[in-house]
Amino acid sequence: AWTDARAYDKxxxxxxxxxxxxxxxxxxxxxxxxYNEQGNWEGITQSVDAALKLGxxxxxxxxxxxxxAYIELEKYADSERSFKAVQxxxxxxxxxNAAEWLSFLNEKRSLRAALN
Numbered sequence: 001a002w003t004d005a006r007a008y009d010k011x012x013x014x015x016x017x018x019x020x021x022x023x024x025x026x027x028x029x030x031x032x033x034x035y036n037e038q039g040n041w042e043g044i045t046q047s048v049d050a051a052l053k054l055g056x057x058x059x060x061x062x063x064x065x066x067x068x069a070y071i072e073l074e075k076y077a078d079s080e081r082s083f084k085a086v087q088x089x090x091x092x093x094x095x096x097n098a099a100e101w102l103s104f105l106n107e108k109r110s111l112r113a114a115l116n
Contacts, residue, residue: 025054060090
């Protein structure tokens with residue numbers, strides 16, 4: 001597959017076509033993972049939003065990915081919302097992971113406030 005070969009520029013349009021044809025949110029989630037490999041934080045958040053709107057089997061990992069991308073974008077309220085969604089929909093390990101990210105986010109906010 002093109003994604004395995006890291007041919008992202010070829011994979012993304014194909015994934016977009018498949019998502020449009022099938023209405024399957026998992027294709028948008030695959031695209032979010034490609035964007036994660038590229039460090040395209042905005043692309044991640046847009047793709048995860050599209051995936052969640054169409055529906056995915058396990059929403060917690062999608063919310064987790066979005067939460068991490070929102071931190072990179074310094075959109076802390078959106079990040080917090082994503083991690084809280086993980087806590088609402090995830091298994092115990094995912095909830096614990098989200099709690100760690102929320103702690104990190106709160107530390108980041110505190111540091112930012114102290115510097116301003």
